[in-house]
Amino acid sequence: NLKRMNSHWEQAADAVAGHPYMLLKGCGTPNGLKVVNWPLPGWADHKDKVMYGWLMVPSYAADGSLARIQFISEDGKAKLNSIISHTEKGTFTVGELVEGEIAYIVEGIGHAWSVNAVTGCAAVVCFGNSNYLDACKQVEAKGALPVIIPDRGSEVKAQCAGYPVVTLPQDMPNGADINDLHQECGADAVLALL
16 A cells, blocks of 8 residues: 555665666666665565665656555565555656657666667656656656667557657567667667667
8 A cells, every 4th residue: 555655665764776687787886776775565466575785766647646666676586566556557757758858758767778878868667568658748747858779579559659669679589678689789789779
């Protein structure tokens, strides 16, 4: 519920550089993130887990309120989403939205870290391909120019949103993302694609 999730966010520690998930992704930054610093029990398919040390990624609604929190295990193998708002999934921005400049829409925080590190542009996490359109509208409302970079396999959903789309190389497997390209082929490959 809203009160409990807001309480979790308030009591969590600010994330710092060097968190295992940031290191796993190769270019993670702690800005705006938090870490579970108490033995918080998991739920859903992760009831057997205690989420101590998990990264917390906030998702903000268009009005700036906290809409959800995504919890990511240190090894990246488990992700849990708290649902605060049933009407909005919200977004999280790595970098700064600038009026008249491109903001890349991506599905996850690792993708956003890569895009921002390589281009310097804002990268907006939409938390899944069902939120492309809402994320684009949020970005557009702030004067930036949304461009979607879907995970492999989500290209059709991205194109249906009606905004420019950058597609990953066809030889990458379904589910691959821009962070995979960055880690496997380097920054130049990401820049060439974009």
